[in-house]
Amino acid sequence: MTRPLQITVLGATGSIGLSTLDVIARHPERYGVYALTGFSRIAELRSLCVRHRPDYAVVGDETQAAILQQQLQSDGVPTRVLTGEGGLCEVAAHPEVDVVMAAIVGAAGLKPTLAAVKAGKRVLLANKEALVMSGALFMQALRDSSAVLLPIDSEHNAIFQCLPSGYAQGLGAVGVRRILLTASGGPFRDIAPQLLPEVTPEQACAHPNWSMGRKISVDSASMMNKGLELIEACWLFDARPQQVEVVIHPQSVIHSMVDYVDGSVLAQLGNPDMRTPIAHALAWPERIDSGVSALDLLQIGRLDFQAPDDLRFPCLRLARQAAESGGTAPAMLNAANEVAVDAFLNRRIRFTEIASIIDDVLNREAVVATACLEDVLAADRQARNGANTWLSRHGR
Numbered sequence: 001m002t003r004p005l006q007i008t009v010l011g012a013t014g015s016i017g018l019s020t021l022d023v024i025a026r027h028p029e030r031y032g033v034y035a036l037t038g039f040s041r042i043a044e045l046r047s048l049c050v051r052h053r054p055d056y057a058v059v060g061d062e063t064q065a066a067i068l069q070q071q072l073q074s075d076g077v078p079t080r081v082l083t084g085e086g087g088l089c090e091v092a093a094h095p096e097v098d099v100v101m102a103a104i105v106g107a108a109g110l111k112p113t114l115a116a117v118k119a120g121k122r123v124l125l126a127n128k129e130a131l132v133m134s135g136a137l138f139m140q141a142l143r144d145s146s147a148v149l150l151p152i153d154s155e156h157n158a159i160f161q162c163l164p165s166g167y168a169q170g171l172g173a174v175g176v177r178r179i180l181l182t183a184s185g186g187p188f189r190d191i192a193p194q195l196l197p198e199v200t201p202e203q204a205c206a207h208p209n210w211s212m213g214r215k216i217s218v219d220s221a222s223m224m225n226k227g228l229e230l231i232e233a234c235w236l237f238d239a240r241p242q243q244v245e246v247v248i249h250p251q252s253v254i255h256s257m258v259d260y261v262d263g264s265v266l267a268q269l270g271n272p273d274m275r276t277p278i279a280h281a282l283a284w285p286e287r288i289d290s291g292v293s294a295l296d297l298l299q300i301g302r303l304d305f306q307a308p309d310d311l312r313f314p315c316l317r318l319a320r321q322a323a324e325s326g327g328t329a330p331a332m333l334n335a336a337n338e339v340a341v342d343a344f345l346n347r348r349i350r351f352t353e354i355a356s357i358i359d360d361v362l363n364r365e366a367v368v369a370t371a372c373l374e375d376v377l378a379a380d381r382q383a384r385n386g387a388n389t390w391l392s393r394h395g396r
């Protein structure tokens with residue numbers, strides 16, 4: 001009997017983190033929890049430590065760490081508490097770790113995810129922003145290490161499942177014509193465009209099909225999520241932006257498709273529950289139970305498709321432009337979006353101003369090549385400054 005695989009869950013207190021722990025707990029003979037990390041909701045992290053008894057927990061600062069360490073001691077849990085980015089990178093790269101779930105939201109996940117790649121782990125990538133920011137460097141680090149990267153984003157996990165194993169030779173070599181990236185269209189798919197400036201964070205976070213963290217929920221509502229996913233798909237599958245087509249599919253049952261030159265289209269279907277791609281990536285190339293119920297197509301009845309509306313969703317167009325520009329453009333797009341989404345969630349700007357901010361930043365800042373990680377981090381800082389300047393210029 002082999003020992004259970006040791007797993008670090010970066011972002012354990014989030015939506016993906018909790019779904020990951022749900023799947024892991026169904027298979028104690030296969031998986032053990034090495035480390036859990038959280039940035040807020042520390043009470044939740046404490047109960048996760050009591051339940052899963054990891055070797056390490058990582059929190060944001062020393063004060064949180066001291067409190068949590070004392071609480072865990074009184075709970076009789078031997079978990080050691082570490083702090084900050086150093087702690088995150090340590091538990092992502094530790095020799096005892098086999099698998100790292102990268103489920104921190106946003107640019108904060110970049111360094112720990114890269115640390116896991118460089119240390120040769122099996123990396124389960126939910127944190128799409130990390131790859132969008134640093135695409136070329138990230139993929140180079142992957143080629144230079146023995147790491148295995150498996151996509152958790154449901155669309156990319158679906159595409160991965162629909163591609164033959166030799167796809168790394170190039171999509172053309174395996175007969176792929178296009179990737180069809182499906183999108184639910186989010187909560188504002190059918191709203192009258194003139195009402196969009198008035199929508200609230202609560203409305204934006206009420207996704208019709210998926211229950212997710214607040215940042216990705218707003219991204220889904222603006223369709224920036226699909227834009228980030230387009231860039232993610234280009235890196236993961238070595239596709240050109242023009243080879244990735246976005247199709248609105250309101251039921252979120254088909255998670256994406258691959259169109260081959262002979263006219264075959266392969267799709268992966270399932271209930272919209274992230275435990276399916278998580279279980280797939282954890283066990284690949286095997287299959288394990290995820291706790292997700294069987295798909296009932298008769299209950300669903302119909303599958304609809306429509307083209308995305310560029311006027312309603314300018315973020316998708318901005319992301320496609322950034323994908324085509326390359327270099328630091330995707331990192332700037334991502335950073336400006338993070339600042340703008342945060343401002344929207346804090347009611348400082350209107351929903352439609354998210355796109356205005358990103359557009360403004362991308363128009364002002366020059367795109368350069370990314371030779372090293374510092375180039376990416378500098379572009380990230382520059383775009384955050386640009387977005388904050390927009391906010392002060394507009395008195396927000």
Ligand code: NAD
Pocket residue numbers: 010011012013014015016017037038039040102103104105106108126127128129152153154210211212213214215216274
């Ligand atoms: P979430 O907001 O629910 O959780 C985010 C996690 O990251 C939390 O554990 C939080 O404590 C941690 N975190 C936040 N800021 C941090 C910081 N500065 N430093 C360290 N840790 C920090 O988000 P989520 O919905 O679970 O999404 C996580 C990632 O997965 C995102 O990149 C998202 O795009 C991606 N993703 C999510 C879903 C989904 O269904 N939720 C689907 C596909 C992809």
Ligand code: MG
Pocket residue numbers: 153154155229
């Ligand atoms: Mg997705």
